[in-house]
Amino acid sequence: MMGGVLFFAAPTTAVLAVLVWRFADRDPAVVLLHAWLARVGVLVGSLLGIAGITFGVWGIRLANRRRQCTGLALAGLLISVLSSVAWSIVSIGFLNTTESLLQNYGR
Numbered sequence: 001m002m003g004g005v006l007f008f009a010a011p012t013t014a015v016l017a018v019l020v021w022r023f024a025d026r027d028p029a030v031v032l033l034h035a036w037l038a039r040v041g042v043l044v045g046s047l048l049g050i051a052g053i054t055f056g057v058w059g060i061r062l063a064n065r066r067r068q069c070t071g072l073a074l075a076g077l078l079i080s081v082l083s084s085v086a087w088s089i090v091s092i093g094f095l096n097t098t099e100s101l102l103q104n105y106g107r
Helices: 002-023 028-065 071-106
Strands: none
Touching: 002 028, 002 071, 028 071
16 A cells, blocks of 8 residues: 555656746745755655565565465565655655755755
């Protein structure tokens, strides 16, 4: 479930990065606020991806211990890994956008 949320948040964040670059206010205080909010958002998304992977591995181990089917836990692990990769790529772009704005207009 967490991986699915992150999977849908990644493209939305990519669009947000473009919108921030194009339409954001260039006031130094606003640019600084955008930079800090981007950092916090990337951290929260990364923690969500790590938690999804951890729960997926934990579910597989638990299912193996109980001799149950591991399909659901494996699917959760797969979507969490894929969404974490997508989130990492988008996060780099989003942080580059906000840091560029901060460098050009923030100080």
